[in-house]
Amino acid sequence: KQEVTQIPAALSVPEGENLVLNCSFTDSAIYNLQWFRQDPGKGLTSLLLIQSSQREQTSGRLNASLDKSSGRSTLYIAASQPGDSATYLCAVRRATGFQKLVFGTGTRLLVSP
């Protein structure tokens, strides 16, 4: 059974810092991995999607890497801003069978002005 863990559970940083969020998964047989952002009480916004054959994806100040063999992904946020404050979730889709996403536990990020 696939299990996804995110570290740290919560993170508080001053504005301008670069930061790294971690995601680990137990079964390396994944199709892809997706990073989402969730604002309090709201739905999910997709940030980055990495296919199993890719090593990284970039969008603006965000960079996500994937090491499938070790079961790890990182989300790097450069020059953090207060508007980045949210919960960040990673989710993996398995390589075969049912198209089910398994979500991590999330990292709650607070960026202070």
Added chain:
Amino acid sequence: SAVISQKPSRDICQRGTSLTIQCQVDSQVTMMFWYRQQPGQSLTLIATANQGSEATYESGFVIDKFPISRPNLTFSTLTVSNMSPEDSSIYLCSVASSTRDYGYTFGSGTRLTVV
């Protein structure tokens, strides 16, 4: 990616009543999913909404409690029946991309409080 409209965005309901949540997609999609997010928790898949057949439920979720309709390829509803305070959660619908990347898009969620 698909654009999803989910209604209502929030509701406060009396215990014992039912609430139906609607999910409308701006394009035809094969796979639609319903998730629940309990307070302080991550997302848990409730069921997959199949067009033209019964929904497929995950372990711990039953049709009598969470009936789902999928009348066409752009629309689905989830009903939360005979509600109790333990049903207070955010409910989200999701679709899988029809392109090869198979990324997922989520609706804005329905925040349900049962009193």
